[in-house]
Amino acid sequence: MTALRKALDGVYLAAGALAGLFLAAIGVLVLLSIVTRLLGHYVPGLTAYAGYAMACSSFLALAYTFAQGGHIRVSLFIDKVAGPRRRAAELWCLAAGTFLAGYLAFFSVKMVRVSHLLGDVSESADATPLWIPQIGMAVGAVLLAIALADRLLCVAFGAPLEMTPKPLDDRHPEDVIGE
Secondary structure, eight states, X not given: OHHHHHHHHHHHHHHHHHHHHHHHHHHHHHHHHHHHHHTTOOOTTHHHHHHHHHHXXXXXXXXXXXXXXXXXXXXXXXXXXXXXXXXXXXXXHHHHHHHHHHHHXXXXXXXXXXXXXXXXXXXXXXXXXXXXXXXXHHHHHXXXXXXXXXXXXXXXXXXXXXXXXXXXXXXXXHHHTTO
């Protein structure tokens, strides 16, 4: 099980890193759009590509953020339950989340397939085949479903219920700047 845990954590980390690259790409694309317009040139599709990068970044970050305990959880009701009933409530929430994420993943993958079969292209000036940017959303949705199923199984087999965010560094951010 340790090898599987390391593999899943590695996949989540890779997706998070890729999300970070797409986030950086958004900044580059927006800056490039501003500079080219100031220079009097229009590059078709830059705004659309920034939008595609934002969708990819958002969805690819979901599984990593969930695995790190970084998602905001609605615990108004679940915190009022204790003992075995708390574990049952947590399992119910994870099962519902896994189902919904699986539903999203299924239809995201289906959307990519249908867009590819129909030859769907974006309506912007770039006319990008839509299945290409949709892949990031589909992969992110599938990874979120896997992460939720992973957590569901871990809790079902006795893992602690609390998912506290894992600190990357104990130092204060102001101490790190300038190193």
